[in-house]
Amino acid sequence: MKKSFRKIISAMAGISMIAALAGCGRQAAPEGSGAAAVGAQTQAVQNDAPGTQAADGSAQESGKNKLAYFFPLTGEQMQYGTMLQRGAELALELYNEEHGTSYTAEFHDDKGDATEAVNVANKIVADPSVIAGLGSYSSSCAMAAAPIFEDNEMLLFSPNASHTDFPAMGRFMFSCVMSQKYEGAQFADELFKVTGAKKLAIIYQNTDQGVLASELFSDQWKSLGGEVVAMEAYVTGSTKDFSPVLSKIKEAGAEVIYASAAYNEAAQIFLQAKNLNIEAQLVGPGMCLKNELLEITEDKADGAIVLSSIPYFAEDSAERDDVDEATKNFITRFTEKYGEIPDGFAASSYDTTNILLGFIDEVGTDSDALRQKLAAMREFNGVSGYNMAFNENKEMVKGIYVFEIRDNTFVRIN
Numbered sequence: 050m051k052k053s054f055r056k057i058i059s060a061m062a063g064i065s066m067i068a069a070l071a072g073c074g075r076q077a078a079p080e081g082s083g084a085a086a087v088g089a090q091t092q093a094v095q096n097d098a099p100g101t102q103a104a105d106g107s108a109q110e111s112g113k114n115k116l117a118y119f120f121p122l123t124g125e126q127m128q129y130g131t132m133l134q135r136g137a138e139l140a141l142e143l144y145n146e147e148h149g150t151s152y153t154a155e156f157h158d159d160k161g162d163a164t165e166a167v168n169v170a171n172k173i174v175a176d177p178s179v180i181a182g183l184g185s186y187s188s189s190c191a192m193a194a195a196p197i198f199e200d201n202e203m204l205l206f207s208p209n210a211s212h213t214d215f216p217a218m219g220r221f222m223f224s225c226v227m228s229q230k231y232e233g234a235q236f237a238d239e240l241f242k243v244t245g246a247k248k249l250a251i252i253y254q255n256t257d258q259g260v261l262a263s264e265l266f267s268d269q270w271k272s273l274g275g276e277v278v279a280m281e282a283y284v285t286g287s288t289k290d291f292s293p294v295l296s297k298i299k300e301a302g303a304e305v306i307y308a309s310a311a312y313n314e315a316a317q318i319f320l321q322a323k324n325l326n327i328e329a330q331l332v333g334p335g336m337c338l339k340n341e342l343l344e345i346t347e348d349k350a351d352g353a354i355v356l357s358s359i360p361y362f363a364e365d366s367a368e369r370d371d372v373d374e375a376t377k378n379f380i381t382r383f384t385e386k387y388g389e390i391p392d393g394f395a396a397s398s399y400d401t402t403n404i405l406l407g408f409i410d411e412v413g414t415d416s417d418a419l420r421q422k423l424a425a426m427r428e429f430n431g432v433s434g435y436n437m438a439f440n441e442n443k444e445m446v447k448g449i450y451v452f453e454i455r456d457n458t459f460v461r462i463n
Contacts, residue, residue: 233265359393
């Protein structure tokens, strides 16, 4: 009874956060998507390898052998959720194959909606076979679900939640991507070095994440001696015509335009800037590191820069001399399994799963032991980043990639 009451309180707390959190590129679910029963939106995968080999307190001994994921598998964010799911599936398959383990995964659809994430979280913590939760794509969904996991003392390891407040929401909250607190500042550092420009304009999503990311970027740019000549917000999902904003920015004399936007809206900003004959350097964040952006812009975005704390994989990446063997194997196996090249989201989910499985085999399934092991991780070089580490506040820090679009592909320039 006590546990049920605590879950109800957690759900109420999660729902109360929805209005304040817009998350990592979060958009509302399409009209008419409804709130279908969670069970109908759940997919399970399993490897039938021999019993789990682990230390005392292992999955075999504890009766826990499942990782529970929640991603947007339908709706406007499903392209991100699908890649996150595939990265996790592949990691689990290869880990079981290599170690003779029999870990399983269950995938829940949160639809990119914080209320649905709360529903899914309550389902996950009620399952006695679950070792940990892993989700979601958006910070808003991960943060809405966080109180449920914290109250039930279950680890929540997100492959993509970058909001600065997420790690501080409890002892059991971790993310495999860099906190915006550091990413925004490091983006500004790298861009300042690469371009040598001074006058910056920022176009940003009018969301919690968009406001925060633009402020961090702006503050660091100024601290480096640069000038922010314009900061213009737009309504994600609604704004289609950016020409009025771009015209103002052109008049302000911006040398660099940073579009803090998802790939589809950044693509429109890039195209419309070109139509207005704006000569400023066009720049986007890691959300733009998608082939879909290249398909929209064709060759018209050549010269634009994308800043990211996650890598980009091209068709020839598995043959390149400067790519390590682990990454080549990831790209090759992913392509064989799914018929397409992985992206940074798939890589992040792949690393998140592998990090967690490795620690489970070291210390068992106890959430407290796992959170301590994660908090102590100081260097991990995965397929989603380099020099990955958690600092004293459980925040992920890692190296930054800088790409330029050349001949309609992403080329690393730093």
